[in-house]
Amino acid sequence: MKDWEPKIVAFLCNWCSYGAADLAGVSRFQYPPYIRVIRIPCTGRLNPKFVLAAFRHGADGVWISGCHPGDCHYLEGNYYARRRFALLKSLLEYMGIEPERIHFSWVSSAEAGKFVEVVSEVTETVKKVGPLKYFMKKRPEVE
Amino acid sequence: MKEYIPKIREIARKLLEEEKVDAVLGFRKGTIPMMNEPFMARSASDVDLLYWDSNCGINLANYLHKRKEKIAVVAKGCDTRNIVNHIVENQVKRDQLYIIGIPCRGMIDRRQILAMFEGREIEEVDEDAENVIIKGDGLSETIPRVEVLQENCSICIHHNPVIYDEMVDEPVEEPDHVDRYDDIKAIEEMDPEERYQYFRDIFSPCIRCYACRNSCPLCYCPTCFVDESRPQWVGKSIDITDVMTFHFLRAFHCAGRCTDCGSCERACPVGIPMRLLTKKLEKDIRELYGYEAGMSLDERPPLDTYRPDDPEFFIK
Amino acid sequence: MSEVIIPKDELASFVGRLLESYEVFAPVARGGMYLFERISAADEADLSYKNTRLSPKGAFLPQSERMFEFTVAPGKEESGILKEAPKEFRERVLLGLRPCDAQAFKLVDVNFITKEYTDPWWARRREKAILVGLGCNEPRSTCFCTSTGGGPFSEKGLDVLLYDLGESFLARAVTEKGEQIVSFCSGKAPGESLKSKARELEAAARAKIRKSLPVDKLKEKDLLELFNGKFWEKIEFACINCGTCTFVCPTCWCFDIQDEVYKNDGDRLRNWDSCMFPIFTLHGSGHNPRAQKVQRVRQRFMHKLKYYVDKYGNGVACVGCGRCVVSCPVNIDIRRVMEVMTAEVCEREE
Numbered sequence: 120m121k122d123w124e125p126k127i128v129a130f131l132c133n134w135c136s137y138g139a140a141d142l143a144g145v146s147r148f149q150y151p152p153y154i155r156v157i158r159i160p161c162t163g164r165l166n167p168k169f170v171l172a173a174f175r176h177g178a179d180g181v182w183i184s185g186c187h188p189g190d191c192h193y194l195e196g197n198y199y200a201r202r203r204f205a206l207l208k209s210l211l212e213y214m215g216i217e218p219e220r221i222h223f224s225w226v227s228s229a230e231a232g233k234f235v236e237v238v239s240e241v242t243e244t245v246k247k248v249g250p251l252k253y254f255m256k257k258r259p260e261v262e
Numbered sequence: 263m264k265e266y267i268p269k270i271r272e273i274a275r276k277l278l279e280e281e282k283v284d285a286v287l288g289f290r291k292g293t294i295p296m297m298n299e300p301f302m303a304r305s306a307s308d309v310d311l312l313y314w315d316s317n318c319g320i321n322l323a324n325y326l327h328k329r330k331e332k333i334a335v336v337a338k339g340c341d342t343r344n345i346v347n348h349i350v351e352n353q354v355k356r357d358q359l360y361i362i363g364i365p366c367r368g369m370i371d372r373r374q375i376l377a378m379f380e381g382r383e384i385e386e387v388d389e390d391a392e393n394v395i396i397k398g399d400g401l402s403e404t405i406p407r408v409e410v411l412q413e414n415c416s417i418c419i420h421h422n423p424v425i426y427d428e429m430v431d432e433p434v435e436e437p438d439h440v441d442r443y444d445d446i447k448a449i450e451e452m453d454p455e456e457r458y459q460y461f462r463d464i465f466s467p468c469i470r471c472y473a474c475r476n477s478c479p480l481c482y483c484p485t486c487f488v489d490e491s492r493p494q495w496v497g498k499s500i501d502i503t504d505v506m507t508f509h510f511l512r513a514f515h516c517a518g519r520c521t522d523c524g525s526c527e528r529a530c531p532v533g534i535p536m537r538l539l540t541k542k543l544e545k546d547i548r549e550l551y552g553y554e555a556g557m558s559l560d561e562r563p564p565l566d567t568y569r570p571d572d573p574e575f576f577i578k
Numbered sequence: 579m580s581e582v583i584i585p586k587d588e589l590a591s592f593v594g595r596l597l598e599s600y601e602v603f604a605p606v607a608r609g610g611m612y613l614f615e616r617i618s619a620a621d622e623a624d625l626s627y628k629n630t631r632l633s634p635k636g637a638f639l640p641q642s643e644r645m646f647e648f649t650v651a652p653g654k655e656e657s658g659i660l661k662e663a664p665k666e667f668r669e670r671v672l673l674g675l676r677p678c679d680a681q682a683f684k685l686v687d688v689n690f691i692t693k694e695y696t697d698p699w700w701a702r703r704r705e706k707a708i709l710v711g712l713g714c715n716e717p718r719s720t721c722f723c724t725s726t727g728g729g730p731f732s733e734k735g736l737d738v739l740l741y742d743l744g745e746s747f748l749a750r751a752v753t754e755k756g757e758q759i760v761s762f763c764s765g766k767a768p769g770e771s772l773k774s775k776a777r778e779l780e781a782a783a784r785a786k787i788r789k790s791l792p793v794d795k796l797k798e799k800d801l802l803e804l805f806n807g808k809f810w811e812k813i814e815f816a817c818i819n820c821g822t823c824t825f826v827c828p829t830c831w832c833f834d835i836q837d838e839v840y841k842n843d844g845d846r847l848r849n850w851d852s853c854m855f856p857i858f859t860l861h862g863s864g865h866n867p868r869a870q871k872v873q874r875v876r877q878r879f880m881h882k883l884k885y886y887v888d889k890y891g892n893g894v895a896c897v898g899c900g901r902c903v904v905s906c907p908v909n910i911d912i913r914r915v916m917e918v919m920t921a922e923v924c925e926r927e928e
């Protein structure tokens with residue numbers, strides 16, 4: 120376990136959090152290197168299937184980040200998403216995924232500082248809970 | 263509930279004879295005890311096949327979507343709520359339907375009765391207002407019906423149709439103190455590891471026949487996510503991760519729409535209580551958004567709308 | 579062939595001895611139902627059952643099975659080569675299965691073991707199996723094996739037949755393999771009174787199966803007339819295309835092959851499939867020759883009750899176990915379908 124490094128899949132909205140990642144980069148901010156970024160057009164595009172697919176392929180944590188309420192490029196995508204996320208998080212936890220593995224945030228493209236803060240926090244919590252235990256696809260135990 | 267039969271037939275006959283509808287959707291008596299078959303009466307000569315008792319737990323709204331003809335449908339409380347869903351989701355038009363409302367006293371849990379008498383052959387199951395009478399080879403038992411109701415019916419709070427064109431009888435009394443979420447709360451109390459193991463045990467007998475999905479009126483996607491292949495979201499073997507992923511996503515697709523009609527559990531050949539997932543979502547939605555599925559034609563489903571001040575305590 | 583008596587209180591030690599030499603599959607109680615499963619302890623087997631919810635076909639055709647393995651890891655010698663998944667095929671005893679299910683295996687053999695092709699997994703498991711059947715003292719109200727060429731004490735396909743005589747079992751070897759099993763019982767040969775008791779049970783059980791179905795008429799029916807029958811629309815109405823009927827059925831043999839990949843390694847699996855599923859016949863082009871539900875429902879019954887009959891000439895591909903009747907969530911009853919199919923005048927499409 121000593122050498123274990125968390126794998127965190129970050130679904131970032133193209134219009135805000137993805138830009139924040141860019142800005143953090145050009146500003147030469149340092150942050151933990153464990154996130155794998157997947158750019159999505161809007162948090163409204165985030166299908167729960169994507170999150171299960173991330174776990175299925177062995178992600179130890181998932182982080183979804185989009186525009187602040189009121190600032191969605193498509194006006195209301197994140198409002199719809201917010202309801203979906205509340206239920207998604209709840210059902211994942213209900214079926215045994217630890218709450219430490221699933222994170223949401225609003226980070227605008229100007230908030231490079233917040234971006235770094237959230238990455239650090241997400242990384243810390245996922246590190247604490249350790250490697251994913253369930254919902255990753257392994258070779259099936261069949262005859 | 264057999265006393266509703268003459269009235270159902272009378273209404274159906276009138277509608278068909280007067281050509282107010284093209285068909286009447288109901289049940290006909292099954293070939294084995296505690297089983298009836300969804301049935302479409304298309305002419306007055308079919309009417310006497312229409313039947314009703316406490317074994318009509320399959321949700322008839324499942325037979326309505328994308329239909330073109332004018333249909334009368336015999337519907338209990340939960341069925342009418344799924345009909346509301348259908349109308350709101352544009353699967354059927356209100357003016358296409360003539361809803362024959364059933365004040366429902368709950369469906370008999372066939373699985374429970376079969377398990378109670380495992381090893382003895384049940385040949386006939388009859389019922390009156392209070393009791394279920396089970397007969398078979400050297401067998402004659404009377405059980406109060408409240409003891410053998412389907413679990414969802416024993417906690418049902420909408421026995422009466424929420425929309426209808428005509429009722430077959432006076433409404434039944436709705437219970438006022440029902441805790442629908444006993445079992446859900448107990449699971450919420452567990453720690454993640456326990457919860458995972460609990461559900462793993464529950465879902466491991468699943469044979470992926472999809473009777474739960476197919477008996478549900480909410481599932482009408484032209485291509486279900488389990489059948490998608492590019493990409494493939496879920497494997498097809500009985501590997502537990504795939505089975506649980508299937509159940510997770512099936513339940514999620516029912517969020518804010520499930521009426522807890524119990525058709526899914528009733529249909530499952532191996533007795534999996536998959537309502538534990540849909541009911542959890544129902545509870546969350548009630549608590550977070552104050553919404554109950556299928557109650558009104560004027561409300562958007564909760565995942566198809568939002569309020570600017572929706573809870574976001576979980577968002578950084 | 580030899581007959582011995584196994585007193586019920588010695589059953590567990592008999593099963594225990596079997597477990598030392600064989601893999602044993604037996605009916606096991608699983609929360610309100612029975613399943614036919616591999617057991618690891620003698621007391622798991624419960625021969626007081628009526629029937630298992632799923633058929634025992636999983637003992638030869640598991641619902642999911644790894645056929646091949648592969649790796650595409652660069653630099654490895656076996657990279658890119660599909661290798662048969664290593665597997666042990668131990669001798670196995672199926673203990674206490676119902677006579678109809680044993681007959682079903684014979685019906686399925688014609689599909690998996692043909693002149694041209696042999697399915698190695700099915701064939702190897704079949705070869706290594708000894709079938710110890712348990713006659714049905716009390717056939718269920720949904721049983722109709724006597725119409726499909728079997729019976730509650732039919733020996734077809736079995737190596738040993740057990741009679742439940744109340745205090746004890748009478749075991750009769752039917753084949754040489756069966757003798758091997760019977761030799762595991764330490765019991766005595768049955769006296770005349772027990773033998774006649776067994777005969778009485780057999781007659782009483784047959785008499786209990788009241789339903790007699792017009793199976794023989796299916797042969798004579800014109801295939802196209804059945805295919806074009808208007809009655810299919812009535813039969814199919816309630817069907818939700820769930821596939822339950824095919825999964826519980828001992829004679830349904832269809833499977834689907836899937837590759838699963840984990841990074842550089844992969845498995846080629848086969849899983850039960852069902853002609854009731856729309857994607858069963860979906861072509862790569864997007865065309866689906868059985869896109870309509872009515873076509874799929876017709877396929878299931880035509881396959882069992884007409885195509886199989888005409889192709890193999892050994893009766894219907896149904897052994898009358900009644901599982902689909904019990905488990906169909908909307909009460910589509912193959913007995914009723916058979917009656918409609920064999921009715922004097924088929925209603926035809928205009």
Ligand code: SF4
Binds near residue numbers: 366367522
């Ligand atoms: S859920 Fe309610 S309305 Fe539906 S069958 Fe049960 S008791 Fe009747």
Ligand code: SF4
Binds near residue numbers: 321525526540
């Ligand atoms: S998920 Fe089950 S209980 Fe809910 S509407 Fe569908 S069939 Fe009814």
Ligand code: SF4
Binds near residue numbers: 468474530536
């Ligand atoms: S009906 Fe039951 S066995 Fe079939 S897929 Fe659903 S849970 Fe699994």
Ligand code: SF4
Binds near residue numbers: 817818905906908
């Ligand atoms: S079990 Fe019944 S409903 Fe399901 S596919 Fe078979 S016939 Fe149709």
Ligand code: SF4
Binds near residue numbers: 826895898902912
């Ligand atoms: S078709 Fe039905 S009755 Fe016939 S063998 Fe299959 S499950 Fe049994």
Ligand code: FES
Binds near residue numbers: 160185186191194197
């Ligand atoms: S565009 Fe960023 S959340 Fe909608």
